[in-house]
Amino acid sequence: MSSNLDQLYRRVIMDHYKNPRNKGSIEDGALTIDMNNPTCGDRIHLTLQVEDGKIQNAKFDGEGCSISMASASMMTQAVKGKTVEEALQLSSTFSEMMLGKDYDDSIELEDIESLSGVSQFPARIKCATLAWKAMEKGVSLDKD
Amino acid sequence: MLNTKEIRSYFPILDQEINGHPLVYLDNGATSQKPRQVIEAIKKYYEFENSNVHRGVHTLGNRATDSYEGAREKVRKFMNAKSTKEVIFTRGTTTAINMVAQSYGLANLKEGDEIVITHMEHHSNIIPWQQLAKRTGAVLKYIDLEADGTLSLEKVRETITNQTKIVSIVYVSNVLGTMNPIKEITQIAHEHGAVMVVDGAQAAPHLKLDVQALDCDFLAFSGHKMCGPTGIGVLYGKEALLEKMEPIEFGGEMIDFVGLYDSTWKELPWKFEGGTPIIAGAIGLGAAIDFLEEIGLDEIEQHEHELAAYAMQKMSAIDGLTIYGPTDPAKRAGIVTFNLDDVHPHDVATVLDMSGIAVRAGHHCAQPLMKWLQCVATARASFYIYNSEEDIDSLVTGLVSAKEYFNDVF
Ligand SMILES: Cc1ncc(COP(=O)(O)O)c(C=O)c1O
Numbered sequence: 133m134s135s136n137l138d139q140l141y142r143r144v145i146m147d148h149y150k151n152p153r154n155k156g157s158i159e160d161g162a163l164t165i166d167m168n169n170p171t172c173g174d175r176i177h178l179t180l181q182v183e184d185g186k187i188q189n190a191k192f193d194g195e196g197c198s199i200s201m202a203s204a205s206m207m208t209q210a211v212k213g214k215t216v217e218e219a220l221q222l223s224s225t226f227s228e229m230m231l232g233k234d235y236d237d238s239i240e241l242e243d244i245e246s247l248s249g250v251s252q253f254p255a256r257i258k259c260a261t262l263a264w265k266a267m268e269k270g271v272s273l274d275k276d
Numbered sequence: 277m278l279n280t281k282e283i284r285s286y287f288p289i290l291d292q293e294i295n296g297h298p299l300v301y302l303d304n305g306a307t308s309q310k311p312r313q314v315i316e317a318i319k320k321y322y323e324f325e326n327s328n329v330h331r332g333v334h335t336l337g338n339r340a341t342d343s344y345e346g347a348r349e350k351v352r353k354f355m356n357a358k359s360t361k362e363v364i365f366t367r368g369t370t371t372a373i374n375m376v377a378q379s380y381g382l383a384n385l386k387e388g389d390e391i392v393i394t395h396m397e398h399h400s401n402i403i404p405w406q407q408l409a410k411r412t413g414a415v416l417k418y419i420d421l422e423a424d425g426t427l428s429l430e431k432v433r434e435t436i437t438n439q440t441k442i443v444s445i446v447y448v449s450n451v452l453g454t455m456n457p458i459k460e461i462t463q464i465a466h467e468h469g470a471v472m473v474v475d476g477a478q479a480a481p482h483l484k485l486d487v488q489a490l491d492c493d494f495l496a497f498s499g500h501k502m503c504g505p506t507g508i509g510v511l512y513g514k515e516a517l518l519e520k521m522e523p524i525e526f527g528g529e530m531i532d533f534v535g536l537y538d539s540t541w542k543e544l545p546w547k548f549e550g551g552t553p554i555i556a557g558a559i560g561l562g563a564a565i566d567f568l569e570e571i572g573l574d575e576i577e578q579h580e581h582e583l584a585a586y587a588m589q590k591m592s593a594i595d596g597l598t599i600y601g602p603t604d605p606a607k608r609a610g611i612v613t614f615n616l617d618d619v620h621p622h623d624v625a626t627v628l629d630m631s632g633i634a635v636r637a638g639h640h641c642a643q644p645l646m647k648w649l650q651c652v653a654t655a656r657a658s659f660y661i662y663n664s665e666e667d668i669d670s671l672v673t674g675l676v677s678a679k680e681y682f683n684d685v686f
Contacts (some may be wrong), residue, residue, distance in 0.1 A: 136295065136630050137681065141623075172622060172638040173646065174651040196653045198623035253626060
């Protein structure tokens with residue numbers, strides 16, 4: 133059993149789950165996105181501070197399983213300091229990874245790479261993509 | 277205990293491995309598996325009888341009509357209704373409750389009237405009433421639950437008033453497993469002139485229904501949770517009420533005479549079955565009823581109490597495991613909803629799935645109840661006739677290893 137599970141629950145994931153990065157909420161002037169996964173109750177509250185097309189800061193709050201919360205932690209870590217364009221590119225690379233497709237490995241994925249095993253667990257893909265969908269929605273608000 | 281070994285042998289799907297382990301199916305609250313008897317009945321219909329009902333003069337048409345109406349009689353007997361006029365085939369519980377809200381509700385409710393439900397309802401027994409309240413200006417009221425997830429008749433009495441027109445309550449909770457005192461609540465509803473609607477989705481599979489003894493006005497259930505196929509369910513209604521109600525779907529099959537500008541309806545129950553009915557589904561449900569009655573509904577209820585008691589005893593021995601709902605197994609059906617400290621229910625379900633054990637994780641279509649329980653999600657094991665104590669032992673072993681996996685490895 134454990135060997136299969138270890139593909140899903142990598143040590144890096146559990147580290148992000150137990151010690152989430154960027155937990156909390158940016159108070160002033162931030163873009164705010166609330167999203168949930170209606171089939172299971174996972175919930176994310178994401179705040180993004182975008183200036184001059186660059187994500188200066190990102191924080192999240194929420195409730196959910198290890199995969200959804202670890203993914204949120206990794207996402208905020210990854211997009212901080214990136215331009216909106218770079219963040220969206222990373223997001224589409226992540227989607228391809230979740231679908232089990234060959235993805236662009238020229239992009240530095242770091243911790244995010246540890247979530248690749250999720251593609252083997254179809255029921256859990258939505259958990260991993262929730263935070264990324266919230267980020268995509270957030271930066272689209274900035275354009276309006 | 278039922279002879280689960282023999283019963284299992286009728287269910288082809290159970291004879292397989294999932295992720296390298298024999299399947300232990302504990303998600304019966306969501307849907308039950310189907311025995312060969314039901315699959316065969318549907319196959320036989322399609323291979324020898326398939327035809328539209330109530331139409332053809334030809335022989336096949338008669339065969340199909342006889343089988344379809346034969347299924348209605350089986351359902352009548354199954355829930356002890358007075359007449360087949362009171363048995364309406366629907367797509368399931370959800371459709372049946374919506375029919376009551378849209379037909380009876382819209383015609384009989386006005387501003388200031390009350391609809392009473394509880395905090396333990398499934399979404400399908402909440403949203404139709406929210407919508408009805410919005411459209412009519414009626415007020416939706418909730419009966420509060422006791423700390424152990426049961427209903428007290430005192431609170432029922434406090435909530436139902438002379439303004440109450442509809443009371444709609446789940447017979448067996450799909451999350452807490454609570455079996456509610458429907459007969460007593462019906463009496464209170466009637467004292468105030470309200471009609472009583474019963475969500476029987478989790479009751480029909482597990483205990484002997486008797487709509488006359490309950491004296492409820494409407495009762496809804498689904499075929500797929502009681503060994504029948506998906507896409508078929510039942511609305512029971514008292515004849516006198518149904519007689520006065522208008523159909524909500526208009527078209528073929530449900531009409532008596534059609535003029536250019538007006539039409540008249542067929543008699544009960546057909547006026548509520550517009551369009552070609554769910555023929556194969558009804559026949560499959562009839563076969564499921566035969567199958568369950570052969571085992572015996574009282575025996576099934578007993579089997580589930582015993583499994584619930586065994587599961588609660590074994591599971592509560594796991595450190596950090598919380599079980600929701602009544603602590604007295606005699607007050608609950610074979611449904612055990614729980615959480616494991618520090619392990620999210622999704623993660624619990626994935627770990628169990630790797631051992632071939634299927635449980636549900638999430639909000640179980642009962643978000644208001646989750647709020648009441650103060651958790652975002654829970655895991656649920658729900659038992660049926662083919663489950664045994666060994667299945668529960670596998671569950672317990674799986675839970676212990678889930679706990680170890682999450683607490684020790686990381
Ligand atoms: C208590 C309860 N009510 C209603 C329903 C809805 O049944 P269906 O989805 O078959 O319409 C369910 C099934 O999930 C249930 O458990």
